[in-house]
Amino acid sequence: MAFNYIDAGEYEKAVTILEEVYSKNKLLHLDKILYCYQQLEQHDKALKFINELKPKNNNPTLLVEEGYIYQLQKKQPEADKKYQEALNEIDKNANFAYNLGSVFERKVLLDWALKAYEKGQKANPNLNFDYQIAMIQGQLGNLEVMLNKLLDYGFNTPDGTPMVQNQLTRFLMDDSDGSFAASIRKNLLLRTQKSQDIYWNQFLSWFFVQQKEYGKAFVQEKAVYNRNPDSFINIVTLSRMAMEEKQYEDANTILTFVLENTQNLDLQMQAHHFLLSMDMESVTSKEYPTIDFKLDELLKKYGISQHSLDLQILSAHFKTFYLNQSKLGIELLQNSLKLPLNTREQAKVKMKLADIMVYDEKFNQAILYYAQVEDNLKNDVLAHEASLKLAKANFYKKDFDWTLQQVKVLKQSPSLLIANDAIEMFLLIQDNSAEDSLRVALQSYATADLKLYQNKKEEALQLFLTILQKHKGESIEEGTLFKVGKIYEEKGDFTTALTYYQNLLDHHKDGIYKDEALFYSAEIYRKNILDNEKAKALYEKVVLEHPDSLYYTESRKQYRTLRGDSTI
DSSP: OHHHHHHTTOHHHHHHHHHHHHHHOTTSSHHHHHHHHHHTTOHHHHHHHHHHHGGGOOOTHHHHHHHHHHHHTTOHHHHHHHHHHHHHHHHHOTTHHHHHHHHHHHTTOHHHHHHHHHHHHHHOTTOOOHHHHHHHHHHTTOHHHHHHHHHHHHHHOGGGHHHHHHHHHHHHHTOTTSHHHHHHHHHHHHHHHHOOOHHHHHHHHHHHHHTTOHHHHHHHHHHHHHHOGGGHHHHHHHHHHHHHTTOHHHHHHHHHHHHHHOOOHHHHHHHHHHHHHHHHHHOOGGGHHHHHHHHHHHHHHHOSSGGGHHHHHHHHHHHHHTTOOHHHHHHHHHHHTTSOOOHHHHHHHHHHHHHHHHHTTOHHHHHHHHHHHHHHTTTSHHHHHHHHHHHHHHHHTTOHHHHHHHHHHHTTOSSHHHHHHHHHHHHHHHHHHHSOTTOHHHHHHHHHHHHHHTTOHHHHHHHHHHHHHHTTTSTHHHHHHHHHHHHHHHHTOHHHHHHHHHHHHHHOTTSTTHHHHHHHHHHHIIIIIOOHHHHHHHHHHHHHHOTTSTTHHHHHHHHHHHHTOOOO
16 A cells, blocks of 8 residues: 555655554565655655664665765765765675665666676676676766677676667667667677687677678678587578568578588478578569479479478469469368378468468458468467458458458557558558548459459559549549559569659658658669669658658668768
């Protein structure tokens, strides 16, 4: 009850209860009683209480409390004298340093806390307060000192490395000019040069992953692997991250290394799966038979078993969405379900079966499979994906009211990608239902979007262009402009893509696709048109105007690179 009163700021009521408790047990809640006296500005009462405690309590933190009361009374010389007396106790017992440092920190007496920790370490070198000292230096704005102390702490206390990296991540998120990232890079590179310990290679790899520089991370992981072959799986993981970020050149290099250096069949299959998945992103129709042949040959080589399941799913996907042979895809997956699969493996197969059912416009069967995945893998990432795909299946089916109910829930998804897609779909349906009760434009949009899902891009493009002609100026226009821009971008017609993105930016300045139009325009200028100045300006707009965007981190990285911040 007393603690509740403290939380509510009712210190009179709290201290009355605490004094009664203290009268029965002289060891309970001393700090809370003092806190209440301080909040009530009952300084004489607080000093009297401390003097009563001193003879019975050999704890130098009472000296800090006494000094703090003098400080509250603006008697700084008396306060400093008590703080120094407290520090002197560390000479008698170095273990006092931790409690004293903590008390000073809680009272935001950071310089005194620093002295306590440093004095404790000096008195007993076995004590390690590098982490505490680092955090205080960070609060004082001494980021270089903080960085060195954190890295020292991580090296000397390997179990504390994740905590160190979490702190560095927090500072990197606020690193608007890139100076802190440059400091980390420089510091780690120097440490890898001075020390042969693979710890620094691993840490540098971690840093490059945070910066999404997977090629540089790979160099460090190779150095680790040469001295510790058991770390090979980290290289495989790195390839997947590079692929997910669409850094295909780096991913290809890493995966080639994987295939050249492992006899592990599972890892070989995983590498082949990643390589073929990347090939599908840029393959032309002339190359379809080659991809199909490679998939068939790999399945012959490794056999049809639960170990080659990902290759089977990929083959079914390719046959359906690229070769328009959905029957072969379904047949392959139905045979996969006959294998001795665990629950998650079964869910992966059913998810792809549902995808193919949507392709075939058999929406009810697809919804059934997605629902099974939801039920069998509650709270799993795959279940969340199934929920979103179920909503999209209802959207393609043009059951907009039911879709709206589903995406209302999915807006709260722990996955940012799923939540973002759900919000876009929710606003798309809501906005276009408000101005058109018959949802004519929305129905046309759903038909066009289904064609895009089916990888029938030309048909989708014509349908979206028709929407722009028939529903110019309506709410449906924004999403349609973005879809058309993306199709032209994927076709390699970058000038036309930029035109549609700019149209969106000019006429839908407060729209939900603005950050995406800015980002993809910037990417085209940087990668394809090679106009870095225009790219930089667009990335800067994402950073300044859309801090909650999914594209914020990548935009900030590219903006800094184009500005010349990443030269170290």
